Amino acid sequence: MTQLFEEIDFVENPLYEQIIADIISQKYAIVEDFFTDDEVQVLRQSLLDKHEEDVFKKAAIGNRVNEVIVKSIRGDIILWIDEAHTNAAESLFFTKINNLVGYLNKTCFLGILRKEFHYAIYPQGTFYKRHLDTFQNDDRRKLSFVCYLNEAGWLPENGGELVLYLDDDGREVEKIIYPLPGRVVIFESQVLEHEVKPVHTQRLSITGWLKTR
Numbered sequence: 001m002t003q004l005f006e007e008i009d010f011v012e013n014p015l016y017e018q019i020i021a022d023i024i025s026q027k028y029a030i031v032e033d034f035f036t037d038d039e040v041q042v043l044r045q046s047l048l049d050k051h052e053e054d055v056f057k058k059a060a061i062g063n064r065v066n067e068v069i070v071k072s073i074r075g076d077i078i079l080w081i082d083e084a085h086t087n088a089a090e091s092l093f094f095t096k097i098n099n100l101v102g103y104l105n106k107t108c109f110l111g112i113l114r115k116e117f118h119y120a121i122y123p124q125g126t127f128y129k130r131h132l133d134t135f136q137n138d139d140r141r142k143l144s145f146v147c148y149l150n151e152a153g154w155l156p157e158n159g160g161e162l163v164l165y166l167d168d169d170g171r172e173v174e175k176i177i178y179p180l181p182g183r184v185v186i187f188e189s190q191v192l193e194h195e196v197k198p199v200h201t202q203r204l205s206i207t208g209w210l211k212t213r
């Protein structure tokens with residue numbers, strides 16, 4: 001008998017399914033080893049090489065058309081990554097990101113059409129005060145994505161923990177997340193307020209946003 005419906009090519013991915021389930025149920029997902037040790041190593045080296053070239057800028061608040069630098073709010077330095085001009089490490093990074101985005105768009109109809117990512121260095125003594133990742137003049141950021149590139153053996157006393165402020169039936173609870181290498185945190189940009197606690201040892205990451213339009 002001829003098939004009535006054409007089958008759509010789709011392979012379920014348990015890791016991505018877990019991410020989606022976690023975001024739906026708790027508004028965030030934590031993935032250990034999203035990047036392998038080797039991948040973290042090349043991404044960290046890429047970040048450090050670019051920092052050697054001194055191309056990082058003080059991070060601002062507000063978006064790119066409306067930004068101000070306020071050290072009392074955030075003290076990290078950043079470098080945007082241009083997907084059209086990637087090195088080997090960055091192209092490996094975007095391959096994984098684009099895979100995830102393709103899956104999210106197929107299964108959750110999130111309509112992610114754009115993305116933006118930057119390297120971030122938090123020098124000793126810096127922090128990012130409690131905030132939401134959306135702007136008054138721009139609500140296109142849907143999911144925030146942070147990937148930590150610190151050395152293996154990162155200790156709690158190094159500081160720099162990410163704190164997500166969650167709502168538990170009207171009661172606020174803090175979810176503390178240590179920036180362990182290879183660990184990825186994904187959360188709803190428009191919903192979850194969060195903060196980076198003061199850093200006692202230089203803290204390295206890539207942060208980005210999956211956006212509509």
Ligand SMILES: O=C(O)CCC(=O)C(=O)O
Pocket residue numbers: 128133146161162194195196205207
């Ligand atoms: O690095 C982190 O853990 C979070 C960074 C952050 O909140 C941001 O860049 O908006």
Ligand SMILES: [Fe+2]
Pocket residue numbers: 131132133144194
């Ligand atoms: Fe943020």
